[in-house]
Amino acid sequence: MAANPAPNSMYLQNIDEVRKVFQRFDSNGDGKISTEELSGVLEALGSSTSADQVAKMMAEIDTDKDGHINLEEFAAFCKGDADPYNSAEKELREAFELYDQDHDGKISAAELHLILTRLGEHCTVADCAGMISSVDSDGDGFVSFDEFKKMMTTNNAAA
Structure with a gap:
């Protein structure tokens, strides 16, 4: 392996x-x-x-x-692959949309907290805000799809 x-x-x-x-x-x-x-x-x-x-x-x-x-x-x-239309990109989009509960194109600390709680994680909204700030490249307090994708693919290597 x-x-x-x-x-x-x-x-x-x-x-x-x-x-x-x-x-x-x-x-x-x-x-x-x-x-x-x-x-x-x-x-x-x-x-x-x-x-x-x-x-x-x-x-x-x-x-x-x-x-x-x-x-x-x-x-x-x-x-994922270099092809923006591949199924991995589509699956990432679908995963993002599961977190984006209000479908406004961004993940808030409250939305992240809700999903992590459903998954059995024990964290606070403040913990989730900290997680978001670690990938929030534009500083708006939310995770956009581009930030989510970047987190899942390169961990902000360009930052």
């Missing part, structure tokens, strides 16, 4: 964040995300994703076709 570090150097800068998100999905801690875990997280986030849609998501992300998403596959999904 050795990775070639050269082509993935930007990705490696945010592996801790990717790992944290992966662990939220991997509810039983076995190192892989099952269809049931993916479906459960989507449901907890308020998504009414059908079993067919979850199966399609699994098929896209599970590149080794073993029926589970491992950390490497999840990281590749989070990284």
Whole structure:
């Protein structure tokens, strides 16, 4: 499972964040995300994703076709491709929209707190504001889609 570090150097800068998100999905801690875990997280986030849609998501992300998403596959999904119209970009947009509860194009500390609480995290709104400030490149107190995407792909490497 050795990775070639050269082509993935930007990705490696945010592996801790990717790992944290992966662990939220991997509810039983076995190192892989099952269809049931993916479906459960989507449901907890308020998504009414059908079993067919979850199966399609699994098929896209599970590149080794073993029926589970491992950390490497999840990281590749989070990284996305250069093509802005690819499915990874679409999935990132959908994930963003789950957090953006009022659909105003930005994630507030209150929205982040709501979602993290639904996922079983114990944090305050102030903690969430701190998380937001760490990726809020324009200083408006919210996370825009571009900031969310940047966080998920390069961890603000250009900042």
